[in-house]
Amino acid sequence: MHKMAKLGRAKMIVREEEELKESTEEEGGEREDSHLGPKSSMSLLDQHSKLKEEAKAIKETDREKQRKEEQMILDVIAEKTALKGVAELAKGIQYEDPIKTGWRPPRCILKQSEKHHMKVRNKLHILTEGEDLPPPVKTFKEMKFPKALISKLKKCGITKPTPIQIQGIPAVLMGRDIIGIAFTGSGKTLVFVLPLIMFCLEQEKRLPFITNEGPYGLIVCPSRELARQTTDIIKNYCATLENDGFPSLRTVLCIGGTALKDQLDVIKSGIHIMVATPGRLMDMLNKKIINLDVCRYLCLDEADRMIDMGFEEDVRTIFSFFKAQRQTLLFSATMPKKIQNFARSALVKPVTVNVGRAGAASLDVIQDVECVKQEAKVIHLLNVLQKSPPPVLIFAQKKSDVDAMHEYLLLKGVEAVSIHGGKDQEERSIAVDQFRKGEKDVLVATDIASKGLDFPNVQHVINYDMPEDIENYVHRIGRTGRCGKTGRATTFVNKSCDESILLDLKHLLIEAKQNVPPFLAELEADSEKYLDIGGEVGCLYCGGLGHRITDCPKLEAMQSKQASNIGRKDYLASGAADW
Template sequence: MAENKKYRKSESESSDDNDDNYVPYIPLKQRRKEQLSKVAKILKTKTGIDGGIQQDKPDISDNICWNEETKNVSSPSTSNTDNSGMVNSGVSLLDQHSTLKKQAEVVKETAKDIQLKEEQRILESVTEARALQSVQDLAQGVTYKKALKTGWKPPSFILSRPQHVNDKIRFHLRIDVEGDSIPPPVRSFRDMKFPKSLLTALKKKGIRKPSPIQTQGIPVVLSGRDMIGIAFTGSGKTLVFVLPLIMFCLEQEKKMPFSKGEGPYGLVVCPSRELARQTFQVMTYYSKCLEASGLPGLRFALCIGGIPAKDTLDVLRKGCHAVIATPGRLMDMLNKKMLHLHICRYLCLDEADRMIDMGFEEDVRTIFSYFKGQRQTLLFSATMPKKIQNFARSALVCPVTVNVGRAGAASLDVKQDVEYVKDEAKVVHLLNCLQKTPPPVLVFAQKKKDVDDIHEYLLLKGVEAVAIHGGKDQEERSRAVDMFRNKEKDVLVATDIASKGLDFEDIKHVINYDMPDDIENYVHRIGRTGRSGNTGIATTFINKSCDQSILLDLKALLIEASQQIPEILIELGPAEDAYIELGGERGCSYCGGLGHRITECPKLDAIRSKQISNLGRQDYLANNAADY
């Protein structure tokens, strides 16, 4: 007890002796908190509010060293955030938000880059490795460096026009061009140096000045350049290749008349019989107008299935200037040596992308093999995705791409009405839709059976209607189209064979009885109205049986054309993610649909599924055939 009292006394005496140096006790937790605040203030003073030194940081509290005499603190370098993204308590909420936002943007950009790389990989995997060239040229390694030369030149005042003026004209007409040494646009048929009789024939058809695709496309073709022409339906693409071909044939005939069995000089390939027949009629009309003015007559041959080959051979024996054909009959006549392309120097593929999609790619490649020299090659379509454009350029020499509007875009002259109609109510609702406009009206259906049922129903209701599809013979198809074109019938019911390239006057209304499986077919269908500057209406029936991806493409197409969006499409969800441009390409780079990317392309999935189902089938059939 005495010792304890003595100890307390000495301690008390000691504290009394050092009153001047007395330091009150501060708990360790509070000391650490104060020093952390001091460190944060020092860092803010040195680096600024938005700054910070970022590095791997150990726990500060374990590394603070106290100095009793100086009362300073030494600590390792600190930062606003550590590598894991955790934010220190000494940084304001605004700074924390800014830091986290930057980190999120970095992650977002990385995800976009990953998506673009994946899409590029898919596109490369489905792109044809072989060029769209003849087998002979591929085997011999033949390549042409220069385009063909022609005797046509634009007037001197157009040649001397400054380049910025040409660019201004293209910008005003919404013409996009790609290529080297592009010929200048010409804004009148007279300046294109066409004969007066041809100008008169154009005026009789109501054509007084060239459309945008004609303003730039015809000078390109007359100059002998290879060309890819893309423009919306009804913009006058046919005249871009028809008028120069007629002038080239006329030039050849005047220099040296075609003898018996000679020719053709030009070849036009179309995906359907109706389109080939229409092109043949257009060329015949203008050539007869030229012949009536005293110029030499021209002979054209129609080479399509469903008509006797004898009719085509009769024209070929007399000497033929141009042949308009479909791939099947043309291949048959080439294989049987009924037709040769020894002097052919002009080739046009109308609706080129649809021809390749329909499986005629190998036929086109084989047709190229029958040419004996360099040719001028033209490709035209309203819907041509980048995949097809890049593929087609392999067959062209110094090509010029002329694009009016977006490839695959719907015409802005067409008002698009989309209505929800159940399958069992479609036929009855069709009669109500026919009342929207006066005839003639075009009705499209996906299946041949539906075409026949609609046709029969309309006849029972007293509607003057005709029908065409692939199951009917050519004579019946031709008669139906002629009756509808001459306005002897009010309604034409058809499958997609009538959707590509066909031109009917005064079509005010197109009805899609069902939504096609491909958005490109939809664009071609509604393009039968609203042509040559006129306006039209397109009514489409949809319901829940339609594929959702196609409906998303339709929704994006309606958004692009500033059309009214029906409630059923709004409920599907946003299509804007695919519609927004990503990596320089909007929508799907494979099929051109705006409602999805190539990673979700239904058309690509269908092709892959078909290839998988056909895997090994050819060898199996061959083995079975060998057994017999």
């Protein structure tokens, strides 16, 4: 009886399977997908392929959702007001063609095909965007610079142009607006300095500058130290040309913390080039000490940092003082897409020259990351200093940490100097000069020393603490490993560090093929599966590699700040300001 019952159940199962098979065939296999498993009529291999296809479809749907969400965020945060002067916006002035110059590449280069130019760019990893791209020029001689200038470059150890110079200098010489992005220490400064000197020589030969005239070229820098360094470079090359019989060019440095009278004396004699920080420049323009009536050349060095630091309105106001079209150049090592798209509104048919990913760390820097408790940092600092010979650069976020470290190192017999925003300009200048000349072994600084400053032969950069965003980290470690030399960077992290910045650091180390310590490798985020969508790697807002714009801490902080400012304005407008 028991056997009969079992046989009956077996027949029932077979009958059910046959009925299921028939119904599946009738419905064109539609139900087949939902009955995968041991009882399915499909082979295990086919079932595996089916499951993979379904998983891929779900993944693609998720990615599509992520892409749409990111585009919505970009549309919301995108600046609706163009980066132009008030008069240009009001009158609807739109420049269609770039400024014309008298420079043209040699015939031998003009004869070469665009295919050959692309081959040169690909070999040097130069990425370009824009209409009518100027050809790359591989020697300073073919760029038609004077012999005295080329000899001076050789004395400085610069025998041939770097990739950013090969494509960037011809573009600037031809009068094109440019967005230049390249690793720190890749020679971006010469891309805008050398053409500007040549343009000013041309103007001076045609019609000498008279009293109170100028500037013809304006370079705006985010920090006083970078402005001073740029001025020294310009004066150096101008002096070389003057000694060779070329006209004398006058350059003025306009920065805060220095006597305005000294700057006025130079301005009164007529100036060709002005290098300035936004604050002092705005002050001088508003007081009508200078004007930009004849200025035709504007360069924003570390442009993204200036816009990011809140100087965006100042930059727009500076544009309002121009009386005619100008050639505009934007340069930086880190420039996220959001900043690039915004900056394009100020440019005419711009050429984008990108050597390496925007925001990528220099491959010539060996990056070490160490987990150090907060209270053990200062003691551990001495051990890390012994990793390499001087000069060494130490970065910290807080001014108080800079002062404490400086005092500690002096007590331990280390020849150290320090700079931060709380020190007066003379003290800052002396400290930088002593470190640059090799009179001091260690410079302790806040991030004012991280943007664009060139210190010869810095062997080691130590990050006493991790900066608040990955862009500052890239700028900091870029003070070493410059001009093809190898450098080292050591960074202290601990549990107090924000996880999002550590994720960015982890993926930056992976990209640069550096050793990732176990405590960083263990970090994972839900957003990591979306890190590469449609060829866009990482966050479109801040350039961080460890997250997407949908969970960008920097964007969140900015929006929170804006919200609190709105509330504060409303409160003050209601009469609270009277208190």
